Amino acid sequence: MSRSSGSYDYIVVGSGSAGSVLSYRLGRAGHSVAVIEAGDRGDAELVADPLAYGRFRRTRHDWNYDSLPQAETDGRTHVFPRGKLWGGSSSVNGMVYIRGARTDFDAWARAAGEQWGWDRAVRAFEELEAEPGQLAATLPGPERTLWHEAFLAACARHGLAARGTFDDGVLDGAGWTRLTMRSGRRRGAHEAFLLPALATSQVDMNDECTALRVLFDGDRAFGVECRRGRETVRLTAEREVIVCCGALNSPQLLLRSGIGAPDELSLLGIPAVSAVPGVGRNLSDHLVTGAVFTADEGVPAGPTAVAAFARSGGQVSGSDLQLWLNRRRHSAEHDAGDSSFTILCALVRPASRGTVRLAPGGGHARPVIDTGYLTDKADLDALVQGVRLARELGRVESFSSVRPVEAQPGGSLVSDDELAGFVRRSVTGQHHPMGTCRMGSDDESVVDPCLRVRGVHGLRVADASVFPFPVGTGPDASTQMVAWRAADLILSGD
Ligand SMILES: Cc1cc2nc3c(=O)[nH]c(=O)nc-3n(C[C@H](O)[C@H](O)[C@H](O)COP(=O)(O)OP(=O)(O)OC[C@H]3O[C@@H](n4cnc5c(N)ncnc54)[C@H](O)[C@@H]3O)c2cc1C
Numbered sequence: 203m204s205r206s207s208g209s210y211d212y213i214v215v216g217s218g219s220a221g222s223v224l225s226y227r228l229g230r231a232g233h234s235v236a237v238i239e240a241g242d243r244g245d246a247e248l249v250a251d252p253l254a255y256g257r258f259r260r261t262r263h264d265w266n267y268d269s270l271p272q273a274e275t276d277g278r279t280h281v282f283p284r285g286k287l288w289g290g291s292s293s294v295n296g297m298v299y300i301r302g303a304r305t306d307f308d309a310w311a312r313a314a315g316e317q318w319g320w321d322r323a324v325r326a327f328e329e330l331e332a333e334p335g336q337l338a339a340t341l342p343g344p345e346r347t348l349w350h351e352a353f354l355a356a357c358a359r360h361g362l363a364a365r366g367t368f369d370d371g372v373l374d375g376a377g378w379t380r381l382t383m384r385s386g387r388r389r390g391a392h393e394a395f396l397l398p399a400l401a402t403s404q405v406d407m408n409d410e411c412t413a414l415r416v417l418f419d420g421d422r423a424f425g426v427e428c429r430r431g432r433e434t435v436r437l438t439a440e441r442e443v444i445v446c447c448g449a450l451n452s453p454q455l456l457l458r459s460g461i462g463a464p465d466e467l468s469l470l471g472i473p474a475v476s477a478v479p480g481v482g483r484n485l486s487d488h489l490v491t492g493a494v495f496t497a498d499e500g501v502p503a504g505p506t507a508v509a510a511f512a513r514s515g516g517q518v519s520g521s522d523l524q525l526w527l528n529r530r531r532h533s534a535e536h537d538a539g540d541s542s543f544t545i546l547c548a549l550v551r552p553a554s555r556g557t558v559r560l561a562p563g564g565g566h567a568r569p570v571i572d573t574g575y576l577t578d579k580a581d582l583d584a585l586v587q588g589v590r591l592a593r594e595l596g597r598v599e600s601f602s603s604v605r606p607v608e609a610q611p612g613g614s615l616v617s618d619d620e621l622a623g624f625v626r627r628s629v630t631g632q633h634h635p636m637g638t639c640r641m642g643s644d645d646e647s648v649v650d651p652c653l654r655v656r657g658v659h660g661l662r663v664a665d666a667s668v669f670p671f672p673v674g675t676g677p678d679a680s681t682q683m684v685a686w687r688a689a690d691l692i693l694s695g696d
Pocket of ligand 1: 215216217218219220221238239240241283284285286287288289290291292294295296297298299300411412413414446447448449451452455632633634635665666667675676677678679681
């Protein structure tokens with residue numbers, strides 16, 4: 203270790219779900235690690251409060267991103283909240299922790315080799331979930347409500363069989379989800395992994411410090427240039443730089459560092475270090491809409507503790523819809539007030555893809571995010587079926603004691619065309635960007651199956667951006683698993 207000379211063994215850029223896990227593993231293995239994080243620690247009480255979900259939007263703890271207007275969603279732009287604080291998005295997210303589907307990782311294995319298949323993934327999940335700081339559990343019995351039971355009963359009546367916690371990778375049927383919560387408080391990656399890492403002498407936090415570019419000596423990454431206030435700071439790594447900035451900011455940092463399509467880089471005046479045209483492409487996000495009901499009572503505030511997985515009947519094999527019970531509204535425009543509930547429906551295996559690019563002339567500006575929502579017609583068709591299912595679940599007698607009346611989409615919308623119009627007007631992103639630095643064995647991929655950036659040495663990416671395909675549920679657990687596997691690869695010298 204050589205910290206006294208200002209250099210570390212490893213630099214981990216970003217302290218989110220992935221960066222927290224990775225710095226914990228590398229530090230525990232005895233390496234010196236510099237974590238670079240653009241945000242600060244945040245208000246610990248607010249972060250810990252599960253009901254504060256949403257209160258970080260448009261604050262300094264949010265990157266405050268919006269998409270370009272999306273033609274297929276009636277020209278609307280879409281907010282893209284991202285945590286800018288210790289723990290990254292795991293400090294502001296909905297806390298639902300589901301491992302992902304066996305079939306997701308089998309598809310990853312086809313793209314990037316057996317080491318990313320279900321069998322290897324499940325071992326990593328078991329290892330990381332056995333860590334003393336991590337405790338993703340279902341809601342304790344006393345906190346479960348009649349609303350949860352009514353949702354599960356409605357699912358059962360619809361043939362969505364009762365399941366356990368989905369840990370076996372079969373995302374079908376309905377059940378209780380694990381949550382990254384303990385004793386009623388959020389327990390995101392920073393509590394579970396980052397704080398224990400920082401409590402050792404191996405791992406140093408450099409926060410309020412924004413990475414501007416990776417530094418290269420020829421084709422070898424040796425450090426990171428950052429901005430802290432008005433200062434430009436350089437940190438160096440003897441072994442490797444690992445980028446964990448999330449699926450919107452990791453491609454941005456690679457592009458700023460000269461890794462991307464050479465013609466696009468040259469238009470921006472950035473000298474190319476490695477020609478990797480895939481950087482920033484293949485953006486996927488889950489899409490959400492649903493059915494809103496006014497009722498005699500409303501769902502009390504609390505985390506999403508139950509979920510169901512179902513098939514839209516389209517071209518995708520396996521479940522492509524995730525449904526859950528929510529409070530009064532789907533979005534500001536679809537708010538039915540306190541006395542209401544919503545059955546939300548997410549398309550979790552979207553076919554549409556978007557891009558993340560640098561803004562012209564502005565290396566420091568926000569990335570340009572074109573989500574590509576609904577550009578593949580199959581996604582619209584699947585969501586129409588999802589709205590039908592959400593509407594049917596809300597109508598079954600399990601909810602009859604609160605006398606629900608459908609407010610959205612509204613009983614007058616019946617045909618596929620009418621419901622497609624509702625989907626276009628109502629759908630939002632689920633804030634689950636993935637895939638913009640995808641891994642693969644093919645030359646078009648951004649990182650190889652060991653997560654090494656193509657064409658350079660000493661640089662990896664390990665976060666939700668490397669997913670070759672979206673996982674069919676929230677990506678937090680899978681992102682932590684990717685970081686856990688990245689540590690295995692780094693520590694074994696691969
Ligand atoms: C509102 C919301 C709700 C969500 N709900 C759920 C849920 O219930 N279940 C689920 O599974 N998933 C959920 N997600 C998604 C999940 O939280 C993310 O997929 C996951 O946290 C991504 O981890 P990551 O490490 O890739 O990125 P992040 O956790 O976003 O971490 C990236 C980190 O890098 C830092 N950073 C970025 N750029 C730079 C730079 N240039 N220099 C220095 N630091 C930088 C950021 O500040 C951040 O701390 C939600 C996300 C949001 C925003």
